[in-house]
Amino acid sequence: MNIYVIMKRTFDTEEKIVIENGKISEEGVEFIINPYDEYAIEEAIQLRDDHGGEVTVVSIGDEDVEKELRTALAMGADKAVLINNEDLDESDQYTTTALLAAYFEDKEYDIILGGNVSNDNSTGQVGPRLAEKLGIAYVTTITKLDIDGTTATMERDVEGDMEIVEAQLPLLVTAQQGLNEPRYPSLPGIMKAKKKPLEEIDYDDLDVEDDEIEAKTETIERYLPPKKEAGKVLEGELGDQVEELVKLLRQEAKVI
Amino acid sequence: MAKKVLVFAEARDNELRNVSFEAIGAGKEIAAGGEVIAVVVGENVSSLTDPLFHYGADRVIKVEDQKLKNYTSDGYGQAFLQIVDSVDPDAILMPHTSIGKDLAPRLASKLDAGLVSDATGIELDGEEVIFTRPIYSGKAFEKKKVKEGIILATIRPNNIDALEIDESRSGEVFEESVNIKDLRTIVKEVVRKSTSGVDLSEAKVIVAGGRGVKSEEGFEPLQELADLLGAAVGASRGACDADYCDYSLQIGQTGKVVTPDLYIACGISGAIQHLAGMSNSKVIVAINKDPEASIFSVADYGIVGDLFEVVPLLTEEFKKVLQTN
Numbered sequence: 001m002n003i004y005v006i007m008k009r010t011f012d013t014e015e016k017i018v019i020e021n022g023k024i025s026e027e028g029v030e031f032i033i034n035p036y037d038e039y040a041i042e043e044a045i046q047l048r049d050d051h052g053g054e055v056t057v058v059s060i061g062d063e064d065v066e067k068e069l070r071t072a073l074a075m076g077a078d079k080a081v082l083i084n085n086e087d088l089d090e091s092d093q094y095t096t097t098a099l100l101a102a103y104f105e106d107k108e109y110d111i112i113l114g115g116n117v118s119n120d121n122s123t124g125q126v127g128p129r130l131a132e133k134l135g136i137a138y139v140t141t142i143t144k145l146d147i148d149g150t151t152a153t154m155e156r157d158v159e160g161d162m163e164i165v166e167a168q169l170p171l172l173v174t175a176q177q178g179l180n181e182p183r184y185p186s187l188p189g190i191m192k193a194k195k196k197p198l199e200e201i202d203y204d205d206l207d208v209e210d211d212e213i214e215a216k217t218e219t220i221e222r223y224l225p226p227k228k229e230a231g232k233v234l235e236g237e238l239g240d241q242v243e244e245l246v247k248l249l250r251q252e253a254k255v256i
Numbered sequence: 257m258a259k260k261v262l263v264f265a266e267a268r269d270n271e272l273r274n275v276s277f278e279a280i281g282a283g284k285e286i287a288a289g290g291e292v293i294a295v296v297v298g299e300n301v302s303s304l305t306d307p308l309f310h311y312g313a314d315r316v317i318k319v320e321d322q323k324l325k326n327y328t329s330d331g332y333g334q335a336f337l338q339i340v341d342s343v344d345p346d347a348i349l350m351p352h353t354s355i356g357k358d359l360a361p362r363l364a365s366k367l368d369a370g371l372v373s374d375a376t377g378i379e380l381d382g383e384e385v386i387f388t389r390p391i392y393s394g395k396a397f398e399k400k401k402v403k404e405g406i407i408l409a410t411i412r413p414n415n416i417d418a419l420e421i422d423e424s425r426s427g428e429v430f431e432e433s434v435n436i437k438d439l440r441t442i443v444k445e446v447v448r449k450s451t452s453g454v455d456l457s458e459a460k461v462i463v464a465g466g467r468g469v470k471s472e473e474g475f476e477p478l479q480e481l482a483d484l485l486g487a488a489v490g491a492s493r494g495a496c497d498a499d500y501c502d503y504s505l506q507i508g509q510t511g512k513v514v515t516p517d518l519y520i521a522c523g524i525s526g527a528i529q530h531l532a533g534m535s536n537s538k539v540i541v542a543i544n545k546d547p548e549a550s551i552f553s554v555a556d557y558g559i560v561g562d563l564f565e566v567v568p569l570l571t572e573e574f575k576k577v578l579q580t581n
Contacts, residue, residue: 011392013508013509013510013528013529013532014527014528014529016395016528017392017395017396019396024391024392024396035510036510092370093361093371094364094368094369094370097365119392119393119509119510120391120392121391122373122374122390122391122392122393122513123361123371123373123374124357124361124373125360125361125364125371125373126361127361128329128358128359128361128362128365129361129362129364129365130365131362132361132362132365132366133365137329137330137440137441138329138362139441140357140358141354141358143503153444157503157504158354158446159353159354159455159456159457159504160449160455160456160502160504160505161446161447161448161449162446162447162449163326163443163445163446163447164443164444164445164446164447165441165442165443165444166441166442166444167440167441167442168440176503177503177506177510177511178502178503178504215370215403216368216369216370216371216402216403216404216405217370217371217372217400217401217402217403218400218401218403219398219399219400220386220398220399220400220401221398221399222391222396222397222398222399223396223397223398224395224396224397225394225395225396225397225535225536228535228553228554230552230553230555231540231552231555231556231557231558232556232557232558233547233552233557233558233559233560234557234558234559238559238561238565238566238569239569241559241561241566242559242566242569242570242573243573245541245557245559245570245573246570246573246574246577248557249518249539249541249557250577253518253538253539253556253557255461255517255518255538255539256461256485256518256574256578
C-alpha cells in the first residue's frame with residue numbers, strides 16, 4: 001500500500017499567544033506535530049504494519065519542520081518530504097492545497113491521511129480541498145478505519161453521533177481524536193529515523209504557476225481577546241452560596 | 257452594492273438547526289439590501305421551508321432526492337454545486353457544523369475560491385465583507401476577508417444573531433431537481449450516541465466535568481443538572497483521558513471549542529488547553545474544591561466546594577425557582 005500522511009507543525013497546545021507587530025510571535029514557542037496529524041501518522045503506521053507498503057509523511061513549511069518530520073520517522077514512518085515555502089510571502093489553505101496537489105500529481109497513492117483540523121488556524125479545509133483537487137473521495141473526522149482489499153470501512157464522529165461509512169480506495173481521510181493512541185518514538189526508532197530519507201523540495205520546483213498558489217484570503221488584523229476579569233467567588237454556607245448563585249445567574253447575568 | 261447571498265440551511269432530525277437562522281441573519285448583513293436565498297436539501301424537506309422565510313430568507317430553494325437522505329460530501333456536493341451554478345451568488349454561507357466543515361472546503365476547492373471558516377462576526381467595510389474568527393482555539397482572533405471573487409464562509413453556531421422571527425413573512429419556494437450520481441461514500445448506519453440530544457456546539461448551556469468527577473458514574477449529577485436546564489454535557493481532556501466519558505464530549509484546544517451563554521465547569525482545574533475551548537463563553541461558573549484552580553481566573557462566579565455536594569444542591573435550587581415561574 002502506498003500510504004501518505006499530510007502533516008503540519010503547530011504550536012504546543014500549552015503555549016500562550018503573543019502578538020507582535022500584528023503577527024503571532026514564535027519566540028520561545030515549543031512546536032509539536034499537530035495533535036490530529038499525530039493520529040493520522042499512527043494510523044498510517046498501523047495500516048502499513050497490517051497491509052505492507054510504505055508510509056510517507058509530507059509537510060509544508062520552513063527548515064524547522066525537519067524536527068517534526070524526524071519525529072514522524074522515529075514513530076515509524078518510512079520517508080519524509082518537506083515542501084519548503086520559506087520564500088513564499090503569503091499563503092492560505094488554497095495555497096497549501098495547490099502545493100500539495102502539485103506534489104501528489106505524479107504520485108501513486110492508495111490512501112492519504114491527515115488531521116481533521118490543525119490547532120492553530122483550525123479551518124479543516126486542506127483535507128477536503130486536496131481530495132477535490134485530486135478527484136478522490138474523502139471522509140472526515142474518522143475514529144476507526146478498516147481496510148479490506150480496496151474497501152475502507154470507517155466510523156466517523158458527527159457531533160457526538162457516530163456514522164459508519166464505506167468507500168473505495170484511493171481515498172483521503174482526516175483523523176479525529178479517538179482514532180488511536182499515538183505511540184511515542186522509541187530510542188531505536190529515533191536512531192533509525194536519522195538514516196531514513198527526508199527529501200526537501202523547494203515549492204518553486206513543483207509544477208505550479210505563481211498565480212495558481214496565490215492566497216485567496218487575507219488576514220487584516222490579529223488580536224487577543226479582552227482579558228477576563230476574575231469574577232466573584234461566593235462565600236458563606238454552601239446552601240446559601242448555591243441560592244445566591246442561582247439568583248445571580250437569573251438576575252445579574254440573566255442567562256437562565 | 258447589494259449582494260446575492262446563498263445560505264445553506266441545515267436540518268437535523270428533520271428540524272432546522274438554529275445556526276441555519278443565524279446564517280440567514282449573517283446573509284442579510286452581507287447582502288446589504290440584496291437577496292438572501294436559503295437552500296434546504298434532503299429526502300423530504302417541504303415542512304422546513306416556512307421557518308426560513310420567518311427568519312428572513314427572501315427566496316427558498318428546496319432540493320428533494322432519496323440520495324440526499326443521509327449527508328455525503330458527494331451527494332450534497334453535487335446538489336449544492338448545481339444550485340450554485342443556477343443562482344450564481346456573490347457569497348455562500350454555511351453553518352460551521354459537521355456538514356458545513358465537510359462540505360464547504362470541497363465547494364471552495366471546486367470553485368477555486370477563498371473560504372473563511374468558523375466566522376464568529378461579520379462587518380462591512382464599504383464593499384468588503386470582513387469576518388472575525390478565532391485562531392489557536394480562541395486564544396486569539398483574526399479579521400479576515402476573501403480577496404476577490406465569490407465569498408465563502410462558515411458560521412459558528414451561537415455567535416451571530418438571527419433576525420427576530422416574523423411569522424407573517426413568506427415567499428416563493430422553488431423546487432430544483434438534481435442529478436446525483438456515483439456516490440463514492442456510502443453511509444451504512446448512523447449510531448446515536450449523544451445522550452441528551454443537545455448538541456455541544458449549539459448548546460446555550462453546558463455543564464462540563466473534569467478529573468474531579470472521578471468516574472463514569474460521577475457524570476450522573478452533571479447530567480441531571482443538564483437535563484433540567486436543557487443543557488449539553490461536556491468534559492475536559494483529563495476526564496476523557498481517564499475514560500470517564502467519550503472523547504466526543506471533549507472541550508478544549510483538542511476537542512470542541514464552545515461559546516454557550518452559560519458554562520458550568522465542575523471539577524475542572526482549568527488547564528490552558530481547556531480554557532482555550534471555553535473561555536469565550538458568555539458567563540462561566542466554576543465549581544472546584546481547590547480555591548487556587550486556574551478555572552477561577554476566567555469564571556464570573558465561583559463556588560469553592562466538592563462538586564458532589566454543590567451540583568445536586570444547584571439542581572434542587574434550580575428546580576425550586578424554575579417551578580415557581
